[in-house]
Amino acid sequence: VSRTDAEVAAALAAGxxxxxxxxxxxxxxxxxxxxxxxxxxxxxxxxAVQDAFLGVWRGASGFDATRGxxxxxxxxxxxxxxxxxxRGRSLHERRELALRPDLESVQSGPEDEAAGAQERAAVRDxxxxxxxxxxxxxxLAYFGGFTQPEIAExxxxxxxxxxxxxxxxxxxxxxxxxxxxxxxx
Amino acid sequence: MPDxxxxxxxxxxxxxLGLSARxxxxxxxxxxxxxxxxxxxxxxxxxxxxxxxxxxVVALLAGALIGNALRSSPPPPSAQVTYFTIAGQxxxxxxxxxxxxxxxxxxxxxxxxxxxxxxxxxxxxxxxxPGRHADQAGVFTPDPNGDAQVVVKxxxxxxxxxxxxxxxxxxxxxxxxxxxVISGSIPA
Numbered sequence: 271v272s273r274t275d276a277e278v279a280a281a282l283a284a285g286x287x288x289x290x291x292x293x294x295x296x297x298x299x300x301x302x303x304x305x306x307x308x309x310x311x312x313x314x315x316x317x318a319v320q321d322a323f324l325g326v327w328r329g330a331s332g333f334d335a336t337r338g339x340x341x342x343x344x345x346x347x348x349x350x351x352x353x354x355x356x357r358g359r360s361l362h363e364r365r366e367l368a369l370r371p372d373l374e375s376v377q378s379g380p381e382d383e384a385a386g387a388q389e390r391a392a393v394r395d396x397x398x399x400x401x402x403x404x405x406x407x408x409x410l411a412y413f414g415g416f417t418q419p420e421i422a423e424x425x426x427x428x429x430x431x432x433x434x435x436x437x438x439x440x441x442x443x444x445x446x447x448x449x450x451x452x453x454x455x
Numbered sequence: 456m457p458d459x460x461x462x463x464x465x466x467x468x469x470x471x472l473g474l475s476a477r478x479x480x481x482x483x484x485x486x487x488x489x490x491x492x493x494x495x496x497x498x499x500x501x502x503x504x505x506x507x508x509x510x511x512v513v514a515l516l517a518g519a520l521i522g523n524a525l526r527s528s529p530p531p532p533s534a535q536v537t538y539f540t541i542a543g544q545x546x547x548x549x550x551x552x553x554x555x556x557x558x559x560x561x562x563x564x565x566x567x568x569x570x571x572x573x574x575x576x577x578x579x580x581x582x583x584x585p586g587r588h589a590d591q592a593g594v595f596t597p598d599p600n601g602d603a604q605v606v607v608k609x610x611x612x613x614x615x616x617x618x619x620x621x622x623x624x625x626x627x628x629x630x631x632x633x634x635x636v637i638s639g640s641i642p643a
Contacts, residue, residue, distance in 0.1 A: 345470060
């Protein structure tokens with residue numbers, strides 16, 4: 271019987287290595303997908319995933335379920351590490367990576383039949399519903415690690431415009447994802 | 456954390472964006488590599504004599520700084536001194552912080568091989584509670600050899616994690632704005 275995320279987190283904090291294996295089996299694919307989406311480099315993506323899992327392993331006692339799910343913590347961790355690894359790449363390359371058409375290339379496959387496929391589809395659909403300029407701002411921020419002033423410079427618009435685009439985009443995404451049960455209402 | 460006005464990102468909707476990444480299976484050997492790395496015991500003190508001497512000097516200085524309370528007490532029994540390591544991540548994977556903790560009194564953290572930071576940046580040490588609240592524990596910059604020592608003049612008993620981030624100098628910031636480059640659990 272698999273443990274809940276909260277039980278896995280408690281077991282991790284207690285130093286139970288089987289919990290780390292369970293965490294990897296549950297979210298290793300998602301973590302690797304996020305790292306690869308950010309970096310487009312399988313070797314560095316593996317490093318980012320390893321760093322993130324070891325960070326969760328070592329820092330599990332600091333996990334607070336009231337502040338987010340174990341999955342969110344892990345995904346945020348792997349994203350942060352992957353974005354750290356983008357340092358040294360040119361702004362142009364980072365922009366191209368963040369905006370490459372990953373969304374449109376996705377087809378439903380066997381892996382999408384696994385648990386979570388509906389959530390993934392909902393998030394992709396939600397992003398697809400956004401106007402281009404809002405989606406671009408979100409992708410640059412999330413997958414490229416760009417700050418809003420940097421996004422304004424890239425887009426050639428005032429910072430206030432970018433702030434507005436981000437706010438509207440996040441509101442729309444929240445509404446869409448709440449309606450589909452991906453995030454809590 | 457970033458200024459919420461400047462960077463209105465975070466929360467469950469933001470966190471869900473990672474789900475949009477196209478699903479890709481990781482290479483099968485990655486699982487074993489992670490589990491093997493987790494199974495390795497944390498590196499214990501492998502400090503050169505000079506570093507040990509530096510710790511002793513810093514500890515003595517710290518003792519002087521914290522005043523009569525510590526000076527008037529008998530030396531702590533060895534059972535009250537514990538050692539643990541906080542570990543680097545990402546580009547800091549080869550950097551460790553070796554911590555000597557006199558329970559209830561102070562901790563001395565010794566770093567080696569720290570990368571020199573760009574102008575205006577400092578390393579900032581944090582103590583993080585089980586509720587994930589971060590308290591400042593000092594800012595520091597390494598010497599040209601990459602060595603640094605930090606004395607934390609407080610009990611660690613209410614904290615779960617010790618971490619280091621890179622922040623704006625010279626005084627650091629009141630709460631972390633970056634992901635830790637070095638972190639580790641504080642033993643109970």
